[in-house]
Amino acid sequence: MFRYCDDLVICCQYDSYAIRIHKGLGNRITTFGLKFNEEKTRIISFSREKQNRGISKEVSIF
Numbered sequence: 001m002f003r004y005c006d007d008l009v010i011c012c013q014y015d016s017y018a019i020r021i022h023k024g025l026g027n028r029i030t031t032f033g034l035k036f037n038e039e040k041t042r043i044i045s046f047s048r049e050k051q052n053r054g055i056s057k058e059v060s061i062f
Contacts, residue, residue: 018043 012018
């Protein structure tokens with residue numbers, strides 16, 4: 001029996017960091033013949049400041 005650890009959550013202070021990490025990690029895993037599952041890969045913006053102002057969560061799907 002094989003078990004794979006293929007889920008990952010990365011928390012970033014800024015959306016630009018998350019985008020940069022997504023691109024870099026995507027390039028890195030491609031080296032090994034792997035790719036992101038596009039149905040599950042997303043950036044979810046969560047912010048107390050935005051929540052307090054009533055702004056809903058923004059989701060970017062790649």
